[in-house]
Amino acid sequence: MHLKGENVSFGYKRNNLILKDVNISLGSGEVLGLIGDSGSGKSTLCKILAGYENKYQGKVTLDEKEIPPKGYNPVQLVFQHPEKAVNPKWRMNDILNEGHFVSQDILEAFGIKNNWLNRWPNELSGGELQRFALARALSPKTRFLIADEITTMVDSITQAQIWNIVLDIVEELNIGVLVVSHDRNLINRLCNDTVYLKDINNT
Amino acid sequence: MSTAVVTVNRGLFRGLNLRQKTLLIIGSTSLLLLGIVVSSVFLGGEPLQTNFGSKNLAPSLEHPFGTDWMGRDMFVRTLEGLGLSILVGGLASTISTVLTVILGLLSSAGKTADSFVSWLVDLFLSIPHLLLIILISIGLGGGATGVIIAVALTHWPSLTRVVRAEIKQLKTQEYIHISRNLGKSKWWIASKHILPHLVPQILLGTILMFPHAILHEASVTFLGFGLSPHEPAIGIILSESMRYLSAGYWWLAFFPGLSLLIVVLAFDMIGENLGKLMNPKNAHE
Numbered sequence: 001m002h003l004k005g006e007n008v009s010f011g012y013k014r015n016n017l018i019l020k021d022v023n024i025s026l027g028s029g030e031v032l033g034l035i036g037d038s039g040s041g042k043s044t045l046c047k048i049l050a051g052y053e054n055k056y057q058g059k060v061t062l063d064e065k066e067i068p069p070k071g072y073n074p075v076q077l078v079f080q081h082p083e084k085a086v087n088p089k090w091r092m093n094d095i096l097n098e099g100h101f102v103s104q105d106i107l108e109a110f111g112i113k114n115n116w117l118n119r120w121p122n123e124l125s126g127g128e129l130q131r132f133a134l135a136r137a138l139s140p141k142t143r144f145l146i147a148d149e150i151t152t153m154v155d156s157i158t159q160a161q162i163w164n165i166v167l168d169i170v171e172e173l174n175i176g177v178l179v180v181s182h183d184r185n186l187i188n189r190l191c192n193d194t195v196y197l198k199d200i201n202n203t
Numbered sequence: 204m205s206t207a208v209v210t211v212n213r214g215l216f217r218g219l220n221l222r223q224k225t226l227l228i229i230g231s232t233s234l235l236l237l238g239i240v241v242s243s244v245f246l247g248g249e250p251l252q253t254n255f256g257s258k259n260l261a262p263s264l265e266h267p268f269g270t271d272w273m274g275r276d277m278f279v280r281t282l283e284g285l286g287l288s289i290l291v292g293g294l295a296s297t298i299s300t301v302l303t304v305i306l307g308l309l310s311s312a313g314k315t316a317d318s319f320v321s322w323l324v325d326l327f328l329s330i331p332h333l334l335l336i337i338l339i340s341i342g343l344g345g346g347a348t349g350v351i352i353a354v355a356l357t358h359w360p361s362l363t364r365v366v367r368a369e370i371k372q373l374k375t376q377e378y379i380h381i382s383r384n385l386g387k388s389k390w391w392i393a394s395k396h397i398l399p400h401l402v403p404q405i406l407l408g409t410i411l412m413f414p415h416a417i418l419h420e421a422s423v424t425f426l427g428f429g430l431s432p433h434e435p436a437i438g439i440i441l442s443e444s445m446r447y448l449s450a451g452y453w454w455l456a457f458f459p460g461l462s463l464l465i466v467v468l469a470f471d472m473i474g475e476n477l478g479k480l481m482n483p484k485n486a487h488e
Binding site: 085 | 376377378380381382384385386387388396399400
């Protein structure tokens with residue numbers, strides 16, 4: 001299976017494009033790194049690939065077919081700030097199982113303790129919340145995971161822990177991952193291949 | 204959270220935690236307001252006795268609020284007036300809330316609908332409140348129906364603005380986008396994600412609308428555009444008592460006015476404390 005972005009262009013103003021004719025391709029089971037400076041359009045590209053932003057030009061396809069706007073999206077995006085990705089009025093249990101019923105194995109792998117499930121989001125730390133966000137996104141129906149700076153806000157030990165788990169699960173489910181970061185060392189460690197946004201962006 | 208812990212055990216109710224204290228305040232104030240309504244309904248059955256033998260008496264144990272120029276007990280009159288005011292206020296603010304919810308939902312339906320709603324809100328907010336109430340009330344022929352409809356039709360704009368802004372802000376949240384990406388329908392997102400944020404706002408808005416509605420009802424009646432003079436409304440009691448103030452009968456205005464103030468503050472207290480309870484940020488304090 002292939003996730004492809006072809007000739008993707010995007011700009012908030014007509015004459016000021018952030019992304020121009022970007023081509024990117026990601027295969028199942030592949031772990032691809034994307035490196036770019038702050039403000040270079042990394043997050044925008046992620047949003048376009050995951051269907052969060054639809055005012056762009058070009059094509060995003062999954063196996064040559066457009067991704068349907070309704071129903072479960074096989075391309076899941078996980079954000080940098082997990083505290084924004086959870087509804088503050090929901091308990092963690094509901095948040096975790098919003099997309100699919102997360103198995104006990106995955107909870108254990110992520111180190112999510114059962115007594116956290118009864119809490120409100122404001123009673124957990126950012127690192128803990130990010131584990132929930134990842135567990136929620138990694139359903140059996142997910143084919144591609146776009147990780148937009150998902151471990152930027154945690155310390156290096158937690159970073160290593162989280163990535164170890166994610167890579168294990170991804171391998172098992174044969175999910176393709178786009179790792180977005182500006183941390184070169186992290187990307188070199190995790191990815192089979194690396195892409196620099198400035199090389200594929202024609203602005 | 205340490206600052207919160209410190210404030211918990213200070214002040215009036217030592218030994219209770221914040222949650223118990225809040226519940227206690229809500230319970231006792233609601234009881235007070237309910238008592239007023241219930242007793243006014245029971246008293247309403249028998250007409251007020253005019254007794255010219257005991258007219259214009261100063262407050263005493265027998266007549267705690269004194270008597271008026273026809274010898275009627277002011278305590279009973281005030282109670283009945285407050286009961287009527289609370290009923291009118293309650294009805295008016297409920298109707299206002301229904302209007303708010305309808306318009307709030309309408310504003311999220313599309314761009315044209317949204318600009319129509321905000322135009323309507325701006326229009327209503329730009330006309331002086333009391334003037335609008337008087338106009339509508341007169342237009343509908345005055346009386347209780349006129350006042351209720353007039354108050355109901357003029358109190359929705361500010362709450363509608365809050366609800367509209369809240370929906371707008373919620374729709375841009377990441378967890379709403381994520382929910383859509385997880386395959387949830389529009390209706391599912393509206394009821395599960397957005398509604399829980401709106402319920403406290405709307406409930407609080409309604410309760411805090413109460414005192415406004417009561418005060419507007421009283422002031423319209425005071426000015427002579429509201430309820431008819433034979434009804435024991437607070438506004439009527441106050442406007443009648445104005446004529447006797449210069450004669451030194453201060454209790455005719457003082458006690459009804461003070462009671463009105465207490466009722467308004469009681470509603471305000473219920474609203475604020477409910478707000479504290481419903482916020483999950485301090486659910487465990």
